[in-house]
Amino acid sequence: MSGKSPFRLHPLLESWFDQRGWAPFGFQREAWQAYQAGRDGLVHAPTGMGKTLSVWLGPVSQWLDEHTEHDPAAAEVDRTQAEPLRVLWITPLRALANDTLDALRQPIRDLGLPWTIEKRTGDTAQSVKAKQRQRYPTALVITPESLSVLLSYPDAARRLKGIRSVVVDEWHELLSSKRGTQTELCLARLRRWNPGLRTWGLSATLGNVEQAASTLVGSRPTSKPVLIRGQHTKRVEIRSIVPDDIERFPWAGHLGLKILPEVIRAIEGANSTLVFCNTRSQVEIWYGAIMQARPDWLGRVSLHHGSLDKQLRDKVEAGLREGRAKCVVCTSSLDLGVDFSPVDLVLQVGSPKGVARLLQRAGRSGHQPGAVSTVLCVPTHAFELIEFAAARSAATAGTIEHRIPLDKPLDVLVQHLMTCAVGGGFEREAILDEVRGASSYAELSATELGWAIDFLTKGGAALGAYPEFKRVEIDESGDTPRYVVRDRSVTMNHRVAIGTITSDSAMTVRWASGGGKSLGTIEESFISKLAPGNRFVFSGRVLELARVREMTAYVRRAKSSKGIVPRWGGGRSPLSTELSEAVREKLETFRLGGADEPELRAIAPLLNLQTRWSVLPGPDDLLIETTTTREGHHTFLFPFEGRLVHEGLGALLAFRLTRDAPRSLAVTVNDYGVELLSETAIELDGARWRRMLQPADLLSELLECLNSSQLARRRFRDIARIAGLIHPGFPGRQSKPSRHLQASSELFFDVFAEFDPANLLLDQAKREVLSEQLEVTRLRSALERIAGARIVMVSPERLTPLAFPLYAERLRTQTMSSESWRDRIERLVLRLEDAASREQDTLRR
Amino acid sequence: MTLPRMETAGSIGIAVAGEDLRLLPERAVYWPRERTLFIADPHFGKAQTFRSAGIAAPERSHSADLETLSLLIEHANAASLVVLGDLLHSRSGVRDSVIDALGSWRTRHRSLAVTLVRGNHDRSAGDPPKQLNMKCVSPGERRGPFELVHEPDEASGNGYALSGHLHPGVQLGGSGGLGRKTAAKLPAFVFGANCAVLPAFGRFTGLAGVRPAEGDRLAVIADGEVIALNFGRDA
Structure with a gap:
C-alpha cells in the first residue's frame, strides 16, 4: 500500500482516538480497511494488544458512514429504540463476556451511538433472555452454545436477518474442537440468511493461521480471507529454575516440591505472580505447599481452577486485576481472557507440553510499557529441563503448534440438524448445500446427511420405522418435504441439551453446616470412592466428607492436615509434535557435546549416567x-x-x-x-x-x-x-428429565x-x-x-x-494409595542412587 | 435329563440355604430341585420408552431377551419362572408391540407358571395385562427357604432373600497405562449372608458398581461364562 495514505476511519472515530491521545496501530488500520472493502479476515497476534478494536471499529465505522445524520450529542436511546441486531461477537468463554462488553461499550458510549451491547451466555438470567427475545441488542456477545439456541427459535431466520458481521474471539481455542465445528455450522446458517455477512476472527499465534482463517470463513468465501498480524512488541523470556542438586532419579511429580524454596524466592521477588500448573490436582498440591511455607501470605495467595465455585473464581480474578493478589496458583483456567496488568511474573510448573501454550502463558505478564514477558519454568522432574530448553529453541525458531479442525463429526451434525428442525425446519437439498458451506463438512456426502436425517426421523437407518419414535417429523404439506419438530417437550429437551462440552457428572461440594455454601464441583467418580469421614484436599482446604445427598457432597473442615488430592479426569495433554521434535534435537545437541544452556548443564549427570548404563x-x-x-x-x-x-x-x-x-x-x-x-x-x-x-x-x-x-x-x-x-x-434440577x-x-x-x-x-x-x-x-x-x-x-x-x-x-x-507408592519409589530410588554413587567412586578410583 | 445341558453352558453351582442353585451366564439363576428359573429386572419396553421421548434406542433388545428366556426355559424344562421385579420399564413403554411380543412368548410356554414380584418400575407401569397369565405378588412371598423380593432392603430376614433392583456390576482390570482404559464392568451375582442380588436380565439396562460386603460370594459373567471370584472358601 505504499504511496497511498493510510486508511482512515470515520472522522468521529479518528477524533475519538485523538482525544484519548492514542494512535491506531498499523495492523488496526489494515483490518479496518479490509473490513470496509467487504473482506473477511483473521487478526492473529501473540498478545491481546489492540486486537479487539481492530475488528470492532470496522462495523462501527460502517454504521457511521451509513448514518451521516448521527449527532454524537443526541440523547441516549433505550433498548426498544436502539439499532437492531448488526454484530454478533462469539466468545468461547463465559468468563470473558463481561470484559468484552466493557471494551466494546467504551467507544459506543463516547460517541453516543444508539446501540445496545449485551451478552447472552448460559449464565444469563431468564428475564434478560426474554427481553432479548423481544428485541435483540445491536451487538450481542454470545457463546457458540447460546448462538445455537438462538438458531433453535422458530422465527430465527427472520430475527437474525440483518446481521452485518460476526466476530469470533479466541478462534484458536475453538478451531480444533467440536465447539469450533458447531460454530462453523452456525456461521453457515447465518450466511445463508445474510449473504453479505463478513466474518472476522481473533486468534493467538498458531502454526497454521491460513487454515484457521479459511476454516472460519467457510468453504465458499467470496474472496480469500485477509490475514493480519497484530502488534508484536513484547519480548518473551523463557528461563528455568535449575536446582543446585539434581536428583539422579527423577520421577513424575516429586522433584517439583523439592524446588519449593526457589519458587517461594521467585514469588517474593515479584509484585504479582501467576503459577500455572498442568492439572487441578497440582494446583491444590502447590497451593497447599506454598501456604505451608508462607502462612503469613494468607489472603494474598489464592487458587483458581475450573472446579472451584464461580464466586470464588471471580473474587480471585478481581484481586489480580486490582493488584491485590501476591500470587495465584491456577490451571489453564487463566490461560485466556483479559490481561491482568499487575502480573509481572509467570511460573510454569511441569512440562508446558507445547510451545504455543508456554508463549501464551508467558504473555500473561509484563504489561508495563517496554516490559519483557518472563516465564520461569519449574521442573517437576529433571527431564522437563530438556523440555524447557527445547521450548525456548522452538519459540525462538518460530515453531508453533498447529491446530487442526475436525473432519465432519456426525454427532455435531445430528445436533445441529435437530437445532434447525426445531428452529423453523429444513429441507433436504437446501440443508445439504448449507452444511457443506462449513469447511469441516465441505466433503459431506448425501448418504451421510441421509443417515443423520434418518437417525433423527426414524431412530436409525438400519432398523426401519418405529411407530412410537417421535423426534423430527416430515411435513409434506408444501412442495418440498420439510423436517420439523412438533412436539413441545422434544423442543424444550433439545434446547437444554445444546452444546458439545461434556464432562463427567460433577457433584457440588458444600459445607455441611452454616448455610451450605458451595465450594465448587468434583467428579462423581472421585466422591464415590470416598466414605463419610474420609479426608480430601479441595479448594485449598483439607475437608472431611460428611455425607452425600443427591448430587451434593457435604463436607466439613478436617482436623488433620493430611488428605488425598482428587485426580480429575482429562487434563493430561501429550507433548506436542513440535516440542517432541525439539526435545529429540536437544538430546542430540547434548550428545554432540553442546551443553551450553543452564538446563542441559544441570541435567548432564543424569544423561551421562544414561550413557554409561x-x-x-x-x-x-x-x-x-x-x-x-x-x-x-x-x-x-x-x-x-x-x-x-x-x-x-x-x-x-x-x-x-x-x-x-x-x-x-x-x-x-x-x-x-x-x-x-x-x-x-x-x-x-x-x-x-x-x-x-x-x-x-x-x-x-x-x-x-x-x-x-x-x-x-x-x-x-x-x-x-x-x-x-x-x-x-x-x-x-439435579435429576434427569425422567428416571425412566x-x-x-x-x-x-x-x-x-x-x-x-x-x-x-x-x-x-x-x-x-x-x-x-x-x-x-x-x-x-x-x-x-x-x-x-x-x-x-x-x-x-x-x-x-x-x-x-x-x-x-x-x-x-x-496403586490407589499414594503413601505406599511413594514409599516403594523412594526405596527403589535409594537403591539406584546407591548403585550410581558406588560406580562414581569406582570411576574416581 | 436336562440338567447336564444347563451345566455345560458356562454355568456354575452354588449352595445357598441348603439348596443347590445354578448361576447361568444368561443372567439367570436356576433351582433344579423345584425346576424354577429366577430372573430380575428384564425392563421390557425400555427401548420403546426411550423412543417415545425421541431418543433412538434400537429395537431388537427386548426380542433378543425374550428369545434367550425361551431357550433357558426349554433347555431347563423349567416348570416355573419367577421375575424378581421390574418386568416392565414404564407406563409409556407398555406399547402394543411389547405386549404382543410378551403375549406370543407366553403362548410358547403355556404350561409355565410365572410369578412377578412387583418392583418399583412395575408399580408405576402397572400389573401386566391379564392375558399374560402372570401371578403378581408383593415382595415377601416365600418359595421354599427363599424369600422373594425386588429390593434387597425389602428382605424381612425371614428366609434367604433373592432380589434384584441393583443391576450389580463389578469393575475388573484397571491397572496402569492402557489397562485403566480397558477396565470393564461385568454383570455380577452377589450372594451375601442373608440375601442374594441377581444381575439384571434385560440387555438394555446397564450396570451399577457394587461394593461387596465382607464374606459376600461374587460371580461375574464374562464371555458367556459365569466365573466365581471368591467361592474358594466353601468350594
Missing part, C-alpha cells in the same frame, strides 16, 4: 532397553513421540506380541516412551522388532484392538451426549454394537479414538520414522534414568 539415543536411533526386576521382564522403547502416540504404539505392540505368543502384557506410557511388562521375557532380535514396528496394516490392526478394548466404548460418551441420546438434565430415561452411553454403545452395528455414531467413536486418542496420523509417521531408524538394543542391569519415570508411572497408576 545404556545408550543416549540419537535422532536416528530407536532405543530398546530390557531389564528384569522382581516384578517381571520390562521392555522399554523410547521413540520420544508424546504420550498419545505411545498409547497407540503400546496398544499395537500388545496386539502384535500377544498374537504371536499368548502372554499377558501391562503397557505403560509417558511422553518419552513405552514400557511393556510381562511375566516371560519378550525375546526378539532387531529384525523381529522391526517387523513388530512396521507401519503396514496399522489401521486394520488398531481397529481390531479397538474392538476388544474399551476405548471406543468410553469415547462414545461424548458422542451419545452430543447426538442427543443422553440428556444432561435441566439446569437447576436413564441409560449410560456405554449401554447405548453395547446395544448399538449388537443390534444396529451399522450406526455411524459407532464408526465415529472409533474414528475419534484413532485420530484423537491414539493420534493415528502421528503414529503412522512415527512408525515410518522408526522403520528407517537404527534399532539399538541394550540390556542394562538396572533401571536407567530414561526407564525409571515409566516404571514409576506404572506404579503410580496401579
Whole structure:
C-alpha cells in the first residue's frame, strides 16, 4: 500500500482516538480497511494488544458512514429504540463476556451511538433472555452454545436477518474442537440468511493461521480471507529454575516440591505472580505447599481452577486485576481472557507440553510499557529441563503448534440438524448445500446427511420405522418435504441439551453446616470412592466428607492436615509434535557435546549416567532397553513421540506380541516412551522388532484392538451426549428429565454394537479414538520414522534414568494409595542412587 | 435329563440355604430341585420408552431377551419362572408391540407358571395385562427357604432373600497405562449372608458398581461364562 495514505476511519472515530491521545496501530488500520472493502479476515497476534478494536471499529465505522445524520450529542436511546441486531461477537468463554462488553461499550458510549451491547451466555438470567427475545441488542456477545439456541427459535431466520458481521474471539481455542465445528455450522446458517455477512476472527499465534482463517470463513468465501498480524512488541523470556542438586532419579511429580524454596524466592521477588500448573490436582498440591511455607501470605495467595465455585473464581480474578493478589496458583483456567496488568511474573510448573501454550502463558505478564514477558519454568522432574530448553529453541525458531479442525463429526451434525428442525425446519437439498458451506463438512456426502436425517426421523437407518419414535417429523404439506419438530417437550429437551462440552457428572461440594455454601464441583467418580469421614484436599482446604445427598457432597473442615488430592479426569495433554521434535534435537545437541544452556548443564549427570548404563539415543536411533526386576521382564522403547502416540504404539505392540505368543502384557506410557511388562521375557532380535514396528496394516490392526478394548466404548460418551441420546438434565434440577430415561452411553454403545452395528455414531467413536486418542496420523509417521531408524538394543542391569519415570508411572497408576507408592519409589530410588554413587567412586578410583 | 445341558453352558453351582442353585451366564439363576428359573429386572419396553421421548434406542433388545428366556426355559424344562421385579420399564413403554411380543412368548410356554414380584418400575407401569397369565405378588412371598423380593432392603430376614433392583456390576482390570482404559464392568451375582442380588436380565439396562460386603460370594459373567471370584472358601 505504499504511496497511498493510510486508511482512515470515520472522522468521529479518528477524533475519538485523538482525544484519548492514542494512535491506531498499523495492523488496526489494515483490518479496518479490509473490513470496509467487504473482506473477511483473521487478526492473529501473540498478545491481546489492540486486537479487539481492530475488528470492532470496522462495523462501527460502517454504521457511521451509513448514518451521516448521527449527532454524537443526541440523547441516549433505550433498548426498544436502539439499532437492531448488526454484530454478533462469539466468545468461547463465559468468563470473558463481561470484559468484552466493557471494551466494546467504551467507544459506543463516547460517541453516543444508539446501540445496545449485551451478552447472552448460559449464565444469563431468564428475564434478560426474554427481553432479548423481544428485541435483540445491536451487538450481542454470545457463546457458540447460546448462538445455537438462538438458531433453535422458530422465527430465527427472520430475527437474525440483518446481521452485518460476526466476530469470533479466541478462534484458536475453538478451531480444533467440536465447539469450533458447531460454530462453523452456525456461521453457515447465518450466511445463508445474510449473504453479505463478513466474518472476522481473533486468534493467538498458531502454526497454521491460513487454515484457521479459511476454516472460519467457510468453504465458499467470496474472496480469500485477509490475514493480519497484530502488534508484536513484547519480548518473551523463557528461563528455568535449575536446582543446585539434581536428583539422579527423577520421577513424575516429586522433584517439583523439592524446588519449593526457589519458587517461594521467585514469588517474593515479584509484585504479582501467576503459577500455572498442568492439572487441578497440582494446583491444590502447590497451593497447599506454598501456604505451608508462607502462612503469613494468607489472603494474598489464592487458587483458581475450573472446579472451584464461580464466586470464588471471580473474587480471585478481581484481586489480580486490582493488584491485590501476591500470587495465584491456577490451571489453564487463566490461560485466556483479559490481561491482568499487575502480573509481572509467570511460573510454569511441569512440562508446558507445547510451545504455543508456554508463549501464551508467558504473555500473561509484563504489561508495563517496554516490559519483557518472563516465564520461569519449574521442573517437576529433571527431564522437563530438556523440555524447557527445547521450548525456548522452538519459540525462538518460530515453531508453533498447529491446530487442526475436525473432519465432519456426525454427532455435531445430528445436533445441529435437530437445532434447525426445531428452529423453523429444513429441507433436504437446501440443508445439504448449507452444511457443506462449513469447511469441516465441505466433503459431506448425501448418504451421510441421509443417515443423520434418518437417525433423527426414524431412530436409525438400519432398523426401519418405529411407530412410537417421535423426534423430527416430515411435513409434506408444501412442495418440498420439510423436517420439523412438533412436539413441545422434544423442543424444550433439545434446547437444554445444546452444546458439545461434556464432562463427567460433577457433584457440588458444600459445607455441611452454616448455610451450605458451595465450594465448587468434583467428579462423581472421585466422591464415590470416598466414605463419610474420609479426608480430601479441595479448594485449598483439607475437608472431611460428611455425607452425600443427591448430587451434593457435604463436607466439613478436617482436623488433620493430611488428605488425598482428587485426580480429575482429562487434563493430561501429550507433548506436542513440535516440542517432541525439539526435545529429540536437544538430546542430540547434548550428545554432540553442546551443553551450553543452564538446563542441559544441570541435567548432564543424569544423561551421562544414561550413557554409561545404556545408550543416549540419537535422532536416528530407536532405543530398546530390557531389564528384569522382581516384578517381571520390562521392555522399554523410547521413540520420544508424546504420550498419545505411545498409547497407540503400546496398544499395537500388545496386539502384535500377544498374537504371536499368548502372554499377558501391562503397557505403560509417558511422553518419552513405552514400557511393556510381562511375566516371560519378550525375546526378539532387531529384525523381529522391526517387523513388530512396521507401519503396514496399522489401521486394520488398531481397529481390531479397538474392538476388544474399551476405548471406543468410553469415547462414545461424548458422542451419545452430543447426538442427543443422553440428556444432561435441566439446569437447576439435579435429576434427569425422567428416571425412566436413564441409560449410560456405554449401554447405548453395547446395544448399538449388537443390534444396529451399522450406526455411524459407532464408526465415529472409533474414528475419534484413532485420530484423537491414539493420534493415528502421528503414529503412522512415527512408525515410518522408526522403520528407517537404527534399532539399538541394550540390556542394562538396572533401571536407567530414561526407564525409571515409566516404571514409576506404572506404579503410580496401579496403586490407589499414594503413601505406599511413594514409599516403594523412594526405596527403589535409594537403591539406584546407591548403585550410581558406588560406580562414581569406582570411576574416581 | 436336562440338567447336564444347563451345566455345560458356562454355568456354575452354588449352595445357598441348603439348596443347590445354578448361576447361568444368561443372567439367570436356576433351582433344579423345584425346576424354577429366577430372573430380575428384564425392563421390557425400555427401548420403546426411550423412543417415545425421541431418543433412538434400537429395537431388537427386548426380542433378543425374550428369545434367550425361551431357550433357558426349554433347555431347563423349567416348570416355573419367577421375575424378581421390574418386568416392565414404564407406563409409556407398555406399547402394543411389547405386549404382543410378551403375549406370543407366553403362548410358547403355556404350561409355565410365572410369578412377578412387583418392583418399583412395575408399580408405576402397572400389573401386566391379564392375558399374560402372570401371578403378581408383593415382595415377601416365600418359595421354599427363599424369600422373594425386588429390593434387597425389602428382605424381612425371614428366609434367604433373592432380589434384584441393583443391576450389580463389578469393575475388573484397571491397572496402569492402557489397562485403566480397558477396565470393564461385568454383570455380577452377589450372594451375601442373608440375601442374594441377581444381575439384571434385560440387555438394555446397564450396570451399577457394587461394593461387596465382607464374606459376600461374587460371580461375574464374562464371555458367556459365569466365573466365581471368591467361592474358594466353601468350594
